[in-house]
Every structure is written in C-alpha cells, then in structure tokens.
Amino acid sequence: MSKATxxxxxxxxxxxxxxxxxxxxxxxTKAGDTVTIDQVLLVGEGASAKIGTPTVAGAKVTAKILxxxxxxKIKIFKHRRRKGYRRSRGHRQELSVIKIEAINA
Numbered sequence: 709m710s711k712a713t714x715x716x717x718x719x720x721x722x723x724x725x726x727x728x729x730x731x732x733x734x735x736x737t738k739a740g741d742t743v744t745i746d747q748v749l750l751v752g753e754g755a756s757a758k759i760g761t762p763t764v765a766g767a768k769v770t771a772k773i774l775x776x777x778x779x780x781k782i783k784i785f786k787h788r789r790r791k792g793y794r795r796s797r798g799h800r801q802e803l804s805v806i807k808i809e810a811i812n813a
Contacts, residue, residue, distance in 0.1 A: 712811045713750040714769050720749070723769065723808045733802035737773055743806065745769040751813040758813060767813045771806040779803050 717732035748767035
C-alpha cells in the first residue's frame with residue numbers, strides 16, 4: 709500500500725488510496741468530478757520513499773469529489789466592556805469531501 713504527502717487547498721495531508729478528506733471547496737466543481745493533485749511532497753514508505761525538492765516530479769494523486777457542502781457555522785462576537793460596543797458575525801466555510809482514488813509516482 710503506497711502513501712503520499714500532498715498539498716491541496718493550502719493544507720498538507722498524508723493519504724493512501726481510499727482515504728476520505730474534507731478540504732476547502734474546489735471552485736467550479738460538482739459531485740462526481742475527478743480532481744488531479746500534482747503537488748506531491750513525498751511518495752512511498754520506508755526506504756523506497758521518494759522525497760521531492762519541493763515536489764516529486766511526475767507524481768500525481770487523483771481524487772473524486774463525493775460532495776460539496778458547507779461547514780458548521782462559526783459565530784464571531786466582539787465587544788468592549790462598559791462601552792456599549794457589540795458586533796456579531798457568522799461564517800460558514802465552503803467544503804469539498806473527496807476520496808483518494810489512486811497515487812501515481
């Protein structure tokens with residue numbers, strides 16, 4: 709079973725085929741689309757591992773988008789005590805749930 713360390717949507721993940729990840733939204737995609745990730749930092753395990761400088765040349769990871777969704781709501785509340793200053797905002801992050809299909813080195 710091969711492993712790979714990848715960078716996608718600004719975050720690093722160590723993955724193997726069959727893993728399911730929740731990452732920031734891939735723009736202009738829908739469920740069922742295939743995404744190719746070419747920023748692969750490391751491929752393999754143990755003595756047979758290939759380490760990139762900074763990425764491994766020719767290595768790609770393919771993933772299938774299972775769904776696009778929104779994360780939980782985060783509430784932001786600011787106030788200054790005894791001043792009557794109160795601000796309330798909320799945020800929901802757009803997310804993609806992906807499944808790692810194959811690692812090609």
